[in-house]
Amino acid sequence: MNAKRAPAAKAPTAGDYLIASKSCELMNLQYFLQMGRLVQCISNLVHSLQCERGASNVFLGSGGERFANERESMVAESDRLLADFYQALTEIHRELTAHPVSSRLLNQLASALHGLDGLTELRRCVLARKVTAASATEDYSSLIHNLIAVVFEAADTAVDPTIAGLLVAMVHLMNGKEFCGQERAVGSAGFSSGRFDRALSERMMHLIEAQERCFEVFTSFADDDSLALWEKLRQNPRESDIEKLRQRGTAIGRFKDLDPALADEWFRLMTERMDELKTVEDSVEGCFHARCTERFADARNSLAHQETLIASLDARDAREPASRPLLVLCDSGGEQPGGDAWESDGVGQQFGRSIFDLVQEQTRRLQQMTDELQSAREALEDRKTQEKAVLLLMEHRKISNDEAHRVLRKLAMDQGRKLPEVARALVSMADVLK
Known part of the structure; x- marks a missing residue:
């Protein structure tokens, strides 16, 4: 007796793959809605670590006599934001690993997490003054670099041009602000010692140029509201005060010693600049979230419309x-098929x-x-x-x-x-x- 042959499975149609294409786009936008939360947490954590690094530099440079209390409060704030970062990462972990979109992104996350594992030991060494200001700066900068690189790799996975452009603006602004933070450390070292040697001056010049390159890319991709905040920052009278101190720090040659009191003024001005840059950064992040929400809603509506349209076409064709x-x-x-x-x-x-x-x-x-x-x-x-x-x-x-x-x-x-x-x-x- 012949076994009854099972009915053949229906072959997928063009409409099925068209819907799948739309669904894929929707999933990518949903992923970036979640990624936006992680990017925001990284932005906040990086800024806090930059503040902690600056306070640690002053603490170490003064032999533990200054910024002890400020540093302690900044460490507590960094820990709070670190917990937010871990929570955001936990929430997106399944999406990152179940359907990985970039091995480079996952590898960079591994590097960032590995670096953060050493943060407690770095802080212990700073508190015990078992590390130099220069060495602590390098260690903090490495942590920050790995976190910013996560945003960079996320930008590289975006398929929507408006979202990709905002992430490009974001990561270059974050990099520019980080170079600004490193310049603050270099300037503090030079002014507090009363002189800039050739190496320190050249380091400052490099950091100034690196910032300008980052900010140039930022202005090419940023949204209008963020650009308005950027222009407001540039027109702040503080910028001319910073420029004057920069000129003294980058003037290589035999010059009279500088007043160490300039170190406090320099630190204050650069800290204000970084805080204002963070305001611009928050604006870009806000626009990024709004754009993701808007594009997700558009894509969801488009998918629903296309599913309805294809179903109606299929029903009409059956009749x-x-x-x-x-x-x-x-x-x-055309009335007549010409193809x-x-x-x-x-x-x-x-x-x-x-x-x-x-x-x-x-x-x-x-x-x-x-x-x-x-x-x-x-x-x-x-x-x-x-x-x-x-x-x-x-x-x-x-x-x-x-x-x-x-x-x-x-x-x-x-x-x-x-x-x-x-x-x-x-x-x-x-x-x-x-």
């Missing part, structure tokens, strides 16, 4: 099947034409998004390439990170080329340099 089921690839606006036609099992001519219109519309929209994403992708790629070039120079010439940056800038100036172009050329010669 009025064409004599010859065809998938017609032509302009649906090619193929037999398509179970797809009537009218339904085929309508599905094709929907596919074409989705294709055009995705292509437009890809084109708009290009500039954001290029900004991220430029940064990656420059970092690779710096690492190559450090390895090949046995020089420090600062020296490698100076070499790269000098090569660009000598050749009259843009920094990213020189970096790409160096990276392309990686095998030759080894």
Whole structure:
């Protein structure tokens, strides 16, 4: 007796994959809604660690006589924000690992978490004054760098151009603020000692230039409200006071000793600047969250509309099947089919034409998004390439990170080329340099 053959499973249709495409887009936007919470927590934690680093520098530089209480309160604030960060990471952990979108993002999160594991020991050494101000600054800066790099890798996974652009603006603003924090530490060291040697002056110049490069990219991608806050910051009279002190710190040569009291003024001015930069950062983050919410709502409505439309087309085609089921690839606006036609099992001519219109519309929209994403992708790629070039120079010439940056800038100036172009050329010669 022959076994009864099971009915063949229905083959997926063009409509099924069109809906899947929309659903994929919706899932990506939902992911970034959750990622926005993590980005906000990283932004807050980074700012708090920058404040803690500054207080620790003063504490160590004064032999433990100054900023002891301020540092203690800043440590408590950092711990509170660290708990928020861990909570946000816990909430998005499943989405990050169940359907990973970037191995680089996951690897960077691992690096950031590993660095944070050493924060307690770093604080213990600072409190016991078993570490120098320079060494503590380096350790704090490494923690902060790894956290900011998480935002950078998140930006690299965005498929919506407006969201990607805001994340590019955010990460470059965060980087610029971090260079500002490092400049605060360098200036504090120079002014408190009463003099800037060549190495300290060159370090300050490097940090000033690095900030300007970051802020230039930020202004290219930021929203209007954040740009207005940025312009307000630049017009603050404080900026001219900072510039005057910068000139004294970067004036390399034989000059009379500086008044150590300038260290307090410098620290105050740069701290105010960083706090105002955080206000701009919060504005970008707020716009990012609003844009994610808006795009998610749009995508959800679009998906619901398309599901309804395809279902109605399918029902109509079932009621009025064409004599010859065809998938017609032509302009649906014409009365006569002017394009090619193929037999398509179970797809009537009218339904085929309508599905094709929907596919074409989705294709055009995705292509437009890809084109708009290009500039954001290029900004991220430029940064990656420059970092690779710096690492190559450090390895090949046995020089420090600062020296490698100076070499790269000098090569660009000598050749009259843009920094990213020189970096790409160096990276392309990686095998030759080894």
